[in-house]
Amino acid sequence: MESTIRVNETDMTFSDMQNQKLNQMLVFISQYNEFYKDRLKHVSLPIRSTEDLQQLPFTSKYELVQDQTNFSPLGRNHTFSKEEYVRYHQTSGTTGKPLKVLDTKESWTWWEDCWLEVFKSSGVTKNDTAFLAFSFGPFIGFWAAFEAAKRLGALVITGGSQSSKERLQSMINNEATVLLCTPSYALHLAEVAEGNSIDLRETNIKTIITAGEPGGSVPSIRQQIERLWNAKLYDHVGMTEIGAYGYSCTEQNGLHVNEAEFIVEVINPDTLEPVGKGERGELVLTNLGRYGYPLLRYRTGDMVICSEEPCPCGNKNTLLVNGIIGRLDDMVIIRGINIFPSSIESIIREFEAVKEFRIIYYTEQNMNQVKVQIEAVTDLASQVATKLRDRIGLRIDVEMVPENSLPRFDLKAKRVVDERVVN
Incomplete structure (x- = not known):
């Protein structure tokens, strides 16, 4: 059934293409998707404009997780019977109960298509050798990147269960030209290289593609990684539940949304x-x-923040300035000031001598x-504290800790410890 759902994109304006894809999907899921069937009952189709789009209900992660709890184990948003699905993923569960998400063969091909846009924007070709410094598991991570690189024709090497030193050696021995990992792990690999007298600037890595954390779009973090590796860094953003929706360009001034496959909104x-x-x-997305x-x-x-000006790179897709600013559920109010961990990290990473850090929220008096x-x-400590106070407008105590006492991370870093007392 799903093989019939293809759209002819020839001779269509961008908005027309989005509308056709959206309406075709709405007609289908209003009949076959149990999660959305009732929600779409009173929606007037077709959707023709941004104003019409606002007829559609918002969807939250809480609703999806609750639906899986009520209709265990997979919930009702899986349109087809389980036999039609070929891929299983689950979210990391860092903000609550993990969400299980399945993909059909065609939906998985769609994921690959989205990742091909990431490779295209990063200048990766079939002549490259891509190293995925990633331990493969149910977290979607770079699974789609692996499949897309194969389709591209590039040689793909996986790090699997190797140690960081083994991964570095594999990159060198196999003359890898592209590294895919989280920003935190790119920095950690550089630290391991230094400890083993490996000069990363003499490797063949010329392109680094990061995902999983906002650091790749934070200038201070990006510049530090590029200096250590003597390579150009491109960022990518996606979510298990929504798809791989954004990528950076040669200007490195933010993330473009792949509007051929996603409708983007930003709301209060x-x-x-x-x-x-x-x-x-807040970023709101509809996958198509x-x-x-x-x-x-x-x-x-x-x-x-959506850019008010077109990107100098020539890409007309919506540009999210400086990528992801922070997450709503990560924001903490300290003495009347809104704080995002990413804001603190961007300042700390301006100090090249900092190897690792941790943010601790606590209650005192x-x-x-x-x-x-x-x-x-x-x-x-004093220099970092001064810069944090000047930039954020808040006095933040900075404490030096012994070398190698803080944890390192292969995937999403967990650098925030919340010890606040809940009244």
Whole structure:
């Protein structure tokens, strides 16, 4: 049945293409998807404009997780019978119960198509050798990148269960030209290389593609990784439940949304009304090619700003300035100031001597506080504290800790410890 769901994109304007894909999907899922069937009952089709789009209900991760709890184990948003699905993933569960997501063969091909756009924007070709420094498991991570690289014709090497030193040696021995990993792990690999007298600048790695964390779009983090590896870094963003929706370009000034496959909105998370370009808001996405697991107006929880100006690279897709600013559920109010961990990290990474860090929220005399622990070769506590106070407008205690005392991460880094007392 799903093989019939293809759209002829020839001679269509961009908005027309989106509308046709959206309406074709809506007609289908309103009949066959139990999660959305009732939600779409009173929606007037076809959708012809942005205003019409606002008829559609928002979807939240909480609703998806609750649906899987009520209709265990997979919930009702899997449009087809289980026999039609070929891939299983689950979210990391860092913000709650893991969400299980399946893909049909066609939906998995759609994932690959999205990742091919990432490779295209990064200049990766069939002549490259891509090394995936990733331990393969149910977290989607770079699984789709692996499949897309194969389709591209590039040689793909996986790090699997290798140690960091073994992965570095494999990259060198196999003359890998592209590294795919999280920003945190790119920095950790550089630390391991230094400890083993390996000069990364003499490897063949010329391109690094990061995902899983916002660091690849944070200038201070990106510049530090590029300096250590003597390579150009391109960022990518996606979510298990929504798909691989964004990628950076040669300008490295943010993330472009793949609007051939996603409809993008930015809303005020309190009023749910659209915000203007240049204003900060919550990113809302609708995927257009994943009939096996569709999401309409999905509230990602990511805070972004859409550029008011076209990107100099020539890509006309929506540009999210500086990528993901932070997550709504990561924001903490300390003494009246909104704090995102990514804002603290962007400042800390300006100090090249910092090897690792950790953010600790705690309660003291009934007031929420924040402090930062850092590992560095020299005592930088005073300098880091001064820069944090100047940039964030808040006094943040900075504590030096012994070398190698803080954890390192292969996948998503967990650098925030919340010890606040809940009243």
